[in-house]
Amino acid sequence: TAQKTIALQHGAHGVGRRRDAAMEKWRAYGLGQFVHWGLYSIPAGEWNGKQYNGAAEWIKSWKEVPATTYDSLMYQFNPTKFNAESWAATAKQMGVKYVTITTKHHDGFCLWPSKYTNFTVANSPYKKDIIGPLVKAYDRRGIDVILYFSIMDWHNPDWRYDIKTREDSVAFDRFKQFTRNQLLELLTLYPAAKGLWFDGTWDKSWVKQAAFADSLEKEMRAMRPGLIIGSRFRADEYGKRHFDSNGNMMGDYEQGWERKIPEKITDVHGNDWDCVMTVPENQWGYSKIWKGHIKTTDELLEMLAKCVSLDGNFVLNFGPKPDGTLRTEELDLAKGIGAWMDTNSEAIYNGEYAGLVKQDWGYYVKKTGTNKIYMLVFNVPVSGALNVVLPSRTAISKVYDLGGPGLSYVPEEIGTSTYFIHLKQQTFKRPFVLVLETADNS
Ligand code: JFZ
Structure with a gap:
């Protein structure tokens, strides 16, 4: 329903984000x-x-x-x-x-x-x-x-x-x-x-x-x-x-x-x-x-x-x-x-809304101009499997943990652009971040 706009002298002077x-x-x-x-x-x-x-x-x-x-x-x-x-x-x-x-x-x-x-x-x-x-x-x-x-x-x-x-x-x-x-x-x-x-x-x-x-x-x-x-x-x-x-x-x-x-x-x-x-x-x-x-x-x-x-x-x-x-x-x-x-x-720095469906394990963040999506993990499921649903035609090319050099994962594709990342057997005591590098597979 269209709202009628009224003339204001002292309302907002700009609409939308500042880009300076x-x-x-x-x-x-x-x-x-x-x-x-x-x-x-x-x-x-x-x-x-x-x-x-x-x-x-x-x-x-x-x-x-x-x-x-x-x-x-x-x-x-x-x-x-x-x-x-x-x-x-x-x-x-x-x-x-x-x-x-x-x-x-x-x-x-x-x-x-x-x-x-x-x-x-x-x-x-x-x-x-x-x-x-x-x-x-x-x-x-x-x-x-x-x-x-x-x-x-x-x-x-x-x-x-x-x-x-x-x-x-x-x-x-x-x-x-x-x-x-x-x-x-x-x-x-x-x-x-x-x-x-x-x-x-x-x-x-x-x-x-x-x-x-x-x-x-x-x-x-x-x-x-x-x-x-x-x-x-x-x-x-x-x-x-x-x-x-x-x-x-x-x-x-x-x-x-x-x-x-x-x-x-x-x-x-x-x-x-x-x-x-x-x-x-x-x-x-x-x-x-x-x-x-x-x-x-x-x-x-x-x-x-x-x-x-x-x-x-x-x-x-x-x-x-x-x-x-x-x-x-x-x-x-x-x-x-x-x-x-x-x-x-x-x-965190330069992080933005990733536009993905939120999952129970935590929060996604993306960075414009990169092929990286960050998974900020706060709740690990008992199965150890983190669910990831990406836009269609997007594939994961690499998954690694920011906190463990060399700590990487091979995602299991369980459906179209839908993955499980199976965490290694260990107990998680602190929140951590996984990086997904993505590739276009269309
Ligand atoms: C105000 C102050 O009264 C308070 O002492 C503190 O400085 C805080 C940062 O700001 O408190 C507010 C102001 C607005 C809301 C709530 C507390 N608010 O909009 O919900």
């Missing part, structure tokens, strides 16, 4: 890192001995926490063990290709010395810029940096959740200028940053700013050709977010896959997307106690495989401690993922 070099590079990343760091790492999910039930980075919003007491945590922010190079080295070893760093979360505290507010690192005992050294350290290692920025700002007195009075509107106009100033400041200070990751854009006050947000987005893009902005920045003039009133995505990639992964390729509508994921259920900032299920290396690898197999990137969150170091659990996961990537990253 910056976005092609983003699409090929596969694996990324998220970093949530700010004043909230100091209380770490606890206030006066009581456990906060929500996410640690939201603790300021808890009724137990007086706003001014929270804001005075600035005078305790002194991460003497912070070393940008060592964070970047961990990320590099893990195999990530991009990192998204919180420059300012909802609490409004800036990890860079913004000249538009006093609520920044410059006025903490630490005094120094955090963002600059991180951008430099990651960029130097070939890891692209994206700046996370929360529009919602609990510290700025001009922030409003909605605009109901004349006074609200005057205050929010000041807030819009403040937001613009900070964003242009970030782009000016950190020319190496490749994109902006927006958050805190769901309140009515901001949703009503279609014209302002649209023009600000244009201004930022003009300032930084190739700049990457997700779908969580602005709404159209009817207040539609992510997708405009005609159903077209606003921004360069879909930012709605938060702690969830699509099931099938049609769920992503041909758009670029990434999934951001926490290690425990829902903690982004450092939380002393991790309640509930803690994801393991192999579970995270399976999520990575699934994302790449459906044309997305997978981004794992880290919540550094107030002293500037990473917690052991996260360091261990980084190491585990990195060790697997050392062997298997060929199946």
